[in-house]
Amino acid sequence: MATELKNFTKRADNYSQWYNELVAKADLAEQSAVRGCMVIKPYGYAIWEKMQRQLDDMFKATGHQNAYFPLLIPKSFLSREAEHVEGFAKECAIVTHHRLKNDPEGNGVIVDPEAKLEEELIIRPTSETIIWSTFKNWIHSYRDLPLLINQWANVMRWEMRTRMFLRTAEFLWQEGHTAHATREEAEAEARRMLEVYATFAQEFMAIPVIKGVKSATERFAGALDTYTIEAMMQDGKALQSGTSHFLGQNFAKAFDVTFMNKDNKPEYVWASSWGVSTRLMGALIMTHSDDNGLVLPPKLAPIQVVIVPIYKNNDGLKAISDKVQPLIEELRAKGISVKYDDADNRRPGFKFADYEVKGVPVRLAIGQRDLEQGTVEMMRRDTLQKESVAFDGIADHIVEVLDDIQKSLYQKALDRRIQRTITVDTYDEFKKRIEEGVFIMAHWDGTPETEAKIKEETKATIRCIPFDSDKTPGVCMVTGKPSAQRVLFARSY
RNA sequence: CGGGGUGUAGCACAGUUGGUUAGCGCGCUACGUUCGGGACGUAGAGGUCGGGCGUUCGAGUCGCCUCACCCCGACCA
Numbered sequence: 001m002a003t004e005l006k007n008f009t010k011r012a013d014n015y016s017q018w019y020n021e022l023v024a025k026a027d028l029a030e031q032s033a034v035r036g037c038m039v040i041k042p043y044g045y046a047i048w049e050k051m052q053r054q055l056d057d058m059f060k061a062t063g064h065q066n067a068y069f070p071l072l073i074p075k076s077f078l079s080r081e082a083e084h085v086e087g088f089a090k091e092c093a094i095v096t097h098h099r100l101k102n103d104p105e106g107n108g109v110i111v112d113p114e115a116k117l118e119e120e121l122i123i124r125p126t127s128e129t130i131i132w133s134t135f136k137n138w139i140h141s142y143r144d145l146p147l148l149i150n151q152w153a154n155v156m157r158w159e160m161r162t163r164m165f166l167r168t169a170e171f172l173w174q175e176g177h178t179a180h181a182t183r184e185e186a187e188a189e190a191r192r193m194l195e196v197y198a199t200f201a202q203e204f205m206a207i208p209v210i211k212g213v214k215s216a217t218e219r220f221a222g223a224l225d226t227y228t229i230e231a232m233m234q235d236g237k238a239l240q241s242g243t244s245h246f247l248g249q250n251f252a253k254a255f256d257v258t259f260m261n262k263d264n265k266p267e268y269v270w271a272s273s274w275g276v277s278t279r280l281m282g283a284l285i286m287t288h289s290d291d292n293g294l295v296l297p298p299k300l301a302p303i304q305v306v307i308v309p310i311y312k313n314n315d316g317l318k319a320i321s322d323k324v325q326p327l328i329e330e331l332r333a334k335g336i337s338v339k340y341d342d343a344d345n346r347r348p349g350f351k352f353a354d355y356e357v358k359g360v361p362v363r364l365a366i367g368q369r370d371l372e373q374g375t376v377e378m379m380r381r382d383t384l385q386k387e388s389v390a391f392d393g394i395a396d397h398i399v400e401v402l403d404d405i406q407k408s409l410y411q412k413a414l415d416r417r418i419q420r421t422i423t424v425d426t427y428d429e430f431k432k433r434i435e436e437g438v439f440i441m442a443h444w445d446g447t448p449e450t451e452a453k454i455k456e457e458t459k460a461t462i463r464c465i466p467f468d469s470d471k472t473p474g475v476c477m478v479t480g481k482p483s484a485q486r487v488l489f490a491r492s493y
Numbered sequence: 494c495g496g497g498g499u500g501u502a503g504c505a506c507a508g509u510u511g512g513u514u515a516g517c518g519c520g521c522u523a524c525g526u527u528c529g530g531g532a533c534g535u536a537g538a539g540g541u542c543g544g545g546c547g548u549u550c551g552a553g554u555c556g557c558c559u560c561a562c563c564c565c566g567a568c569c570a
Contacts, residue, residue: 161569349529349532353530369529377529
């Protein structure tokens with residue numbers, strides 16, 4: 001197993017093979033019997049749960065509340081907002097009937113034609129419409145605003161081509177939907193939540209991201225502005241890792257959601273929505289993993305420290321267990337999740353390799369030799385470096401090492417991105433360099449036509465117009481027309 | 494929907510110009526020896542060769558049809 005995995009190198013041409021192999025070996029997920037859908041296995045789900053919990057805390061800290069809305073959306077709701085339906089119509093699963101019956105010809109069951117729904121129901125591809133039809137009932141006065149709601153849910157988009165975590169037909173996510181009295185407040189909300197996502201990505205996932213605004217063509221269907229965080233994967237492709245949208249009054253108008261302002265005049269409310277999904281799991285895998293398997297940032301690792309005893313018989317095991325028990329308690333008291341793997345049915349070498357594939361940040365191995373010398377062998381997953389350290393006082397050392405792994409994973413990813421982000425001034429050079437798997441900062445005239453031409457000819461798209469970057473004006477590399485600032489181009493997932 | 498590829502045990506595969514009872518490795522089960530980097534020995538279980546039709550004395554192998562999956566495109570907040 002180890003050798004099979006080690007044979008994969010992350011060259012761009014077999015990157016997806018490497019990725020699929022890793023998802024399987026690390027026991028994260030597998031393909032389900034249902035087209036384009038994925039089974040998230042317990043270990044993969046444990047990581048998602050940690051992400052969920054952290055994000056949820058951050059949403060609560062910014063004043064949001066959780067709620068839940070229906071899975072099924074009446075077809076008429078979706079058609080209320082013209083651009084929105086346009087954007088999602090091509091990838092919807094539709095419920096048309098409500099009953100099955102025995103096949104008169106004996107082939108199991110068939111759809112009962114008598115049970116056709118008067119109005120078809122759409123399995124939600126996103127919940128703006130069902131939520132805004134509800135917000136109409138919840139919002140009457142400026143005193144009801146702002147309304148800050150989040151939902152943890154599954155959604156379904158009938159994608160033509162799927163990839164584990166990155167694009168599956170059904171996926172888990174959270175979607176925030178907010179209503180505000182003013183345009184400024186709604187825009188600020190969208191920006192604020194983008195900051196929350198960026199903080200989460202950088203501090204917890206150890207993934208550096210570029211914050212910015214999408215070009216008109218890449219905008220969410222029905223939004224006035226879409227903000228994004230873009231991350232670079234190890235093959236140099238970009239992954240859109242979270243988005244927030246300023247929706248203006250589009251949905252308020254479509255669903256007739258108004259409030260009485262302080263002057264007793266009705267006004268349409270202003271909206272934002274924002275979401276991150278299990279796609280973040282894909283980002284996590286593709287950012288840090290190496291040829292030995294997954295590498296998890298300590299803050300999201302379900303198991304942060306694994307202790308593997310090395311022994312010959314029951315007495316030997318007992319001596320080790322007695323020795324490490326206080327350490328386990330001490331670490332747990334510090335809030336560190338520890339697994340003591342004394343399972344008798346796997347040998348130490350197997351366990352070492354297995355926890356490596358699963359990305360456990362720190363491994364301790366302790367055997368007879370260590371008991372005699374008062375030491376323990378410690379290995380950190382990110383560098384694979386082993387050291388023999390004194391057993392006494394090791395808990396504090398572990399805390400430091402976990403912290404150091406968290407930081408250095410981020411630094412490594414950041415260094416890679418900086419090193420592979422280039423500035424280009426001519427279209428010829430752009431075409432050449434984009435093949436290397438890089439982020440390119442270049443001038444663009446701001447038109448969808450030029451953007452489309454570049455996409456057509458190079459497969460690169462504008463990932464975003466970054467907030468925090470050089471704002472020096474220039475001329476478009478394709479047309480020579482004026483450009484306000486450089487924008488970020490890359491090929492993407 | 495186009496272009497390419499693959500379907501043989503849980504997984505990954507071999508199977509010669511068609512030939513008898515379909516094989517290897519990993520995994521699995523039992524017992525024993527082991528245990529500081531994915532242990533070893535012995536014994537064992539596990540197959541309508543994706544499905545259908547055809548050619549033939551005889552089909553995993555040849556032909557036609559069909560289904561499923563993978564990769565590359567088209568598509569994708």
